[in-house]
Amino acid sequence: MKDVYPLAAVLLLQAGYNTIVVMLGAAALGAATGIVGVFAMLRRRALIADAVAHATLPGVALGFITAVALGFSGRSLPFLLTGAAITAILAALSIQWVANRTRLTEDTAIASVLATFFALGIVLLTVIQTLKTGGQAGLDIYLLGATAGMLREEAITLAVFSLIVAAIVAALFKELTLISFDADYARAHGFPVRLLDFAILALVLAVVVIGLRVVGLILIVALLITPPAAARFWTDHTGRMTMISAAIGAFSAYFGAAISAISPDTPTGAVIVLVAFSILLLSVFFGAARGIVVRGIGARRVRATP
Amino acid sequence: MISFLQIDLPALLVGTLAALVCTLIGNFLVLTRQSMLGDAMGHVVLPGIVIAFVLAGTTATWVMLAGAFAAALFSAMLVEFLRRVARVEPSAALGSVFTVMFALGVLLLEQSGVARTSFDVHHILFGNIETAIWPAATSLASLFDLNALASLPPQLGRLAFGLAVVALFVVVLFKELRVVSFDPDFARTVGIPPQLIGGIVVSLAALAAVVSLSAVGVILLVAMMVCPPATARMLTDDLKTQVWLSLLFALASGIFGYAIAVLLPLAFGYEISFGAAGTIAVVAGLLQLGAMLFGAKRGQPRTA
Amino acid sequence: MLAPFPSDRVSSDSMSIPPLSVRDLSVQYGGRTALSGFSWDAPERGLVAIVGPNGAGKSTLLKAVLGLVPKARGTAEIFGRSVSDQRDLLAYVPQRASVDWDFPATAADVVAMGLYRRIGWLKPVRSADRVSAHNYLDMVRLSEFADRQIGALSGGQQQRVFLARALAQQAKLFLLDEPFAGVDAVTEGVMTEVFRSLRDAGALVVCVHHDLSSVKEIFDHVVLLNRELIASGPVATTFTPDNIARTYGVPLSLNPGQ
16 A cells, blocks of 8 residues: 555546546446346356356457457457357356256356366467467456556446446346245246346346456456345345445445556456455444344344343 | 476376366265355465465475465355355355455465566466476486486475375265265264364365465366266266266376377467366366266256 | 037136136156146135145145146136236245245335236336335234344244235235245234135135144135045035045044034
8 A cells, every 4th residue: 555645546536537437437337247246146146157257268269369360459349248248158058058957956067167168268368378469468357357558438338338237227126126036926927037037147247248358257256246245234125235236336346446547567356356345344244234233232122122 | 208208297297186186076065066166265275375475485385285275264264254144145155255365366466576476377377287397307217216206396296195185085084975965964863973074075175276276277176176076977876986987087188188288289280389277177178068968867867 | 600609618607717727737746746637626716725745736736827837737727718818816925935035125025026017017116006015014914014124024924924915916816835834823813814804805815735723714615635636625515534534545533523
């Protein structure tokens, strides 16, 4: 923390215009992952999200190779993200296939798909590193994330996509809550549970792919898991929990991007995750609804007035 | 021949030994529905290794092991605290802890200046089997020359030690492991404490992760903890057969994976190279895919 | 040539259409038969207990009717039409064990879920809906627990919240899976009272029920089931020691005459 003053300046939006846009873009992403993460967690899809995130690596690598082969820059974002989305979808389908069609349990399906896809990505990356073309170093940021060198347009795209994700969740909020709480009941009353599950998975895929650039594919899952887990300690309402989770996600990403902006060697994803986890620990103790401190006081009060 | 002894043999040994130790303990993770624990272990030991290195200033085996073990133990306690005391949903507890530990490791690595000196994030992620070399080997006779053998890469010793410890526990506790994996409630009634056995399994997984991580990278250990056991599971219902089959698949993945990584670029022309650790893991995944498509026991006898 | 009234349609129209009509229903679970050749026409209104030993297919029957488990054979109709056309007329209360009790929802939130179909897609829950949810909670005497997290309620209170959610649906047919399992005496009293007022309002309430001793005092119809239909009809004439013995395979030391 040798750079406290610059950090304060950056946090208070006194850095350059570009930095501010990037930080706000990251915050929008953090909010989107916080929102989607609530349902990923409540519907028990958190670890699938981890596998899907790791499975973007071979897609990023194939996107790079395709772009280079077609004469584009290897860092061309559309190629990389399309590739990422394709292999992530393949991984999600593979997990479903393994869990439904073989005797392997879901956790084994998730772990083996994660390992195989990620390994394939790593093999492709090692291949790329020996290709005689530029821009290989640019791929590193997809592993652990970086906001340094991020363009204003990228940040704005990030924010727009995040808004779309938030709007979709808002539109389906009742139904997503219902299937997460009681899927049998929802099915019995004609709610399209499979379709809604698919929507959750699609939203997870979307934020993972959008978030690769900032957080990196190894740690993006933390932005889906940690903010909702922290938010749960503050409220017993799904709606409020979603808003709090969005706020925690946004704050963590904003903070991480700010630190990354003043020390370019810092992997943005790692800082974001550390901030989010610190908030989780604070919430565990001081959360207003389920925090350990509040629960302790509540228990004593109940005992005092029988 | 000499280049095989100097370069390929040590790398091959490191790759296959790591595959074997991870697979052996992975069988019990898969059976007890803890497959993601291998993944978690791969992530959480990183900060331990980095801190140990920064404090001790050496990559000596025991320093690394101590640091990694401390990190694994600390993470396990943190997960248990989040689950039992704070009542966080179990997979969220696991997920938030292993990501934050990895993030901490990455940050320490970058900030302490360790990166690019002794080991860096790339080696941890991608594996660096290729750096295991045995320059003292001058001919086949070196295989019987104690002085030359003493200069074998230190990873090999660590891996052999890890494999010996894991194998010892698995052999001695096989009966108990079988009962606890199958029916923890029954195990309790016949006086076998499931928590104790479960704790031993997790500790052995941590040991396997520690000895493998710096030698072969996180991806190979994660793949080997789950893929070969899952492959074997598609072929047999007998636990003992499953363990042996899984070790066979681990061995096959190690040998064929390494061979592909070395030979395929030659076939393509020398301009590209494959990471051996990643290739071994991919081969393990492909073997699993084959078993899931054609294995005799692939279907699900599980009832609703 | 037109044939506007096929003969079977004429006969069913001449009587009233049963709220629930099951024909030749069979369900397979992992190669085993959980339910076989079950046919039953529910009475027009009343309180029906589905009774049978463990593994007799009681819950499976409800789930197959609702399409939650696949039917190997047979059909189920609600008021003469397929279940998917009549979702608005039915309310289902699953077994309590099927939900996540740590879920971030209060008792009022859960009851409001019963209104979701009527609120419709893309529209939020409004304050009028919340008021309505409170009214249904009041009917099961839980209004003071409206803001309590669902997992912080007792088992019986949770069951009453689920019943209130079913009431909010304003259904004609209620299907409940073991509603009386593990509940306290207050809850049992409240539920029985609510069921009776539903019956008096013209609804049909069908419960999977495990407690033979309370069948007579709560229900007026009974379906005895053991993988196939053993007997069905009014409790007075159907719930006989003979039929019970046939259902459970052994004569029970229970005297329904007392």
